[in-house]
Amino acid sequence: MDGSQAVYNTLKQSEINFVVSLPCVNLDNIMKMVEADEDIIHVPVTREEEGFGICAGAFMGGKKPAILMQNSGLGNSVNALASLFELYKLPVLMIISHRGTEGEFMSAQIPMGNATPKVLDALQIPYFNPKTPDEALKLIPKAWKIAEKNGTPVGILLSIKFW
Amino acid sequence: MERIDTIRKISDELTNELVVCNIGFPSRELHHLKDSSTHFYMLGSMGLASSIGLGIAMSTKRKVVIFDGDGSILMNLGSLVTIFNQNPDNLILIVLDNECYGSTGSQCSYASTVNLGRVAEAVGFKNNFFFDGNEKELKFKEVLKSCGPVFVHVKVKPGNANVPVIPLEALDIKDRFMDEIKKIETNIA
Numbered sequence: 305m306d307g308s309q310a311v312y313n314t315l316k317q318s319e320i321n322f323v324v325s326l327p328c329v330n331l332d333n334i335m336k337m338v339e340a341d342e343d344i345i346h347v348p349v350t351r352e353e354e355g356f357g358i359c360a361g362a363f364m365g366g367k368k369p370a371i372l373m374q375n376s377g378l379g380n381s382v383n384a385l386a387s388l389f390e391l392y393k394l395p396v397l398m399i400i401s402h403r404g405t406e407g408e409f410m411s412a413q414i415p416m417g418n419a420t421p422k423v424l425d426a427l428q429i430p431y432f433n434p435k436t437p438d439e440a441l442k443l444i445p446k447a448w449k450i451a452e453k454n455g456t457p458v459g460i461l462l463s464i465k466f467w
Numbered sequence: 468m469e470r471i472d473t474i475r476k477i478s479d480e481l482t483n484e485l486v487v488c489n490i491g492f493p494s495r496e497l498h499h500l501k502d503s504s505t506h507f508y509m510l511g512s513m514g515l516a517s518s519i520g521l522g523i524a525m526s527t528k529r530k531v532v533i534f535d536g537d538g539s540i541l542m543n544l545g546s547l548v549t550i551f552n553q554n555p556d557n558l559i560l561i562v563l564d565n566e567c568y569g570s571t572g573s574q575c576s577y578a579s580t581v582n583l584g585r586v587a588e589a590v591g592f593k594n595n596f597f598f599d600g601n602e603k604e605l606k607f608k609e610v611l612k613s614c615g616p617v618f619v620h621v622k623v624k625p626g627n628a629n630v631p632v633i634p635l636e637a638l639d640i641k642d643r644f645m646d647e648i649k650k651i652e653t654n655i656a
């Protein structure tokens with residue numbers, strides 16, 4: 305199974321039914337699968353921070369929310385993660401294309417790529433690094449369980465080699 | 468019109484609508500006027516009231532009323548674009564425009580030179596209201612009757628009412644608000 309299919313399958317298994325997204329080349333296939341799925345509300349957003357606000361509202365309205373984003377978008381969202389998600393203990397599944405990792409061809413991706421795990425650590429957001437589709441199948445449902453149980457965002461960092 | 472009087476006049480017309488209220492003094496003023504389980508007081512995350520309101524509107528059948536501010540909508544203008552495209556018929560976005568960052572000491576915002584109502588129109592919003600701050604002109608019943616998404620631009624005076632900090636914990640605000648949503652959603656089903 306390819307990486308995109310594995311991630312999509314775990315979204316379904318976890319009963320995620322509300323997804324906001326902002327593209328990364330590596331997320332293109334998952335975005336198409338989510339868009340085609342009639343049981344998932346898909347909301348493309350203009351900025352990831354906005355997406356987190358929408359996910360917070362969707363959760364309070366009874367949905368199970370996830371965000372598809374590039375790790376750069378984590379930098380755009382730090383205050384929302386602290387002053388909204390941590391403050392009110394809100395869950396969200398963050399499917400993150402982690403650029404700037406081994407095999408990156410664009411130097412512009414390196415600084416935020418290096419900062420990403422540290423930013424998550426600083427925010428005390430748990431995260432997993434599935435290396436293969438099989439690992440994703442195991443780790444993503446577990447991540448969503450933690451998110452729901454503890455009322456916290458949980459990150460899934462998908463490095464370049466994952467795809 | 469003072470901001471608190473505008474909030475009072477509007478909230479007097481509300482019954483079981485869900486309300487998302489902007490950070491700082493607007494939330495304190497609303498809480499002081501009337502507290503309700505239908506209120507979500509946004510204590511942090513400046514700029515995200517309209518986005519939180521959109522997420523709620525897309526997940527429930529209830530009408531959602533957002534009290535936003537000029538400075539806050541300027542921080543998240545993209546939200547107008549997303550709301551317009553998602554087209555929720557149950558969303559009313561009110562911008563309480565005092566042309567300043569009222570909660571932090573009324574420093575000027577660019578809303579004094581940029582007309583936020585015209586920005587919403589340019590984005591594509593069809594149902595727009597403008598109230599110039601004259602109390603008699605503010606007819607919110609008409610707003611409640613229109614089909615969303617509705618953009619309501621209200622000019623208010625700078626300054627904050629002398630009201631205390633909200634004595635509720637964030638988690639209590641959330642739990643109470645979610646219980647309120649569940650209660651009525653279950654009734655519909």
Ligand SMILES: Cc1ncc(C[n+]2csc(CCOP(=O)(O)OP(=O)(O)O)c2C)c(N)n1
Nearest residue numbers: 490491513536537538539567568569570571
């Ligand atoms: C990201 C961020 N920047 C700045 C602040 C400080 N701050 C809190 S409320 C506020 C003013 C908001 O202005 P507006 O939305 O116009 O509302 P008003 O108080 O004028 O009604 C500011 C700047 C903050 N809390 N978060």
Ligand SMILES: [Mg+2]
Nearest residue numbers: 536537567569
């Ligand atoms: Mg203001």
